């Protein structure tokens with residue numbers, strides 16, 4: 484399902500943070516959103532999933548105007564949000580976190596939910612032996628995997644993720660982005676806010692650069708990776724073989 488954002492403005496009370504954002508993610512595309520701290524990346528994802536109301540502009544899912552819809556309606560329309568800092572329910576088991584992820588699909592047959600769960604677990608095999616473990620006792624990387632798997636339980640057609648690699652060792656960043664690439668190859672549309680620009684460029688189809696509430700640069704990842712404005716600010720001179728080194732690309 485495609486996502487099309489035009490002139491989106493949003494903020495908190497009287498503070499406008501997004502001043503007219505344009506963003507396109509075609510069906511089965513992975514779009515990375517990068518930008519300095521405070522550029523409005525998290526606010527953009529919150530506005531996309533209805534957690535922050537839009538004050539201007541439009542959001543379309545598969546061509547249908549969903550601007551102004553609340554989170555539950557957007558979830559039903561096929562959009563899922565994997566929030567910043569994972570936010571799993573720490574005292575609940577991994578299994579129960581997954582069950583909660585299927586809340587908007589609670590009327591579907593149990594067999595269908597099991598099928599969706601098994602597919603998410605196949606993507607993140609580390610979770611399988613930990614289904615009965617309290618989510619708070621998982622490692623950071625495993626919690627991130629659970630947060631994504633929980634998002635998948637809603638059977639989204641657009642998945643937006645806020646900094647999926649933050650704080651993770653390079654190997655886990657690689658695992659997470661490999662999984663995101665697989666989901667994209669299966670036709671899911673993904674928008675990932677990412678501080679780790681190298682990891683983002685290594686897997687994304689296109690990249691949007693945000694600055695002070697606007698998308699100031701957008702293009703396919705291969706082209707933008709050689710743009711001097713991008714290399715200087717985010718890639719420290721270019722994308723190289725250690726493209727998924729989590730210690731790079733931060734600011």
Ligand SMILES: Nc1ncnc2c1ncn2[C@@H]1O[C@H](COP(=O)(O)OP(=O)(O)OP(=O)(O)O)[C@@H](O)[C@H]1O
Nearest residue numbers: 495498500518519520521522523524525526527678
């Ligand atoms: N709940 C809130 N209430 C008021 N202002 C907020 C709120 N959340 C964020 N802001 C402000 O909105 C601006 C953009 O924040 P946002 O978190 O969207 O940026 P970001 O690009 O995701 O930054 P970071 O990379 O640091 O997470 C900041 O100036 C921030 O202080």
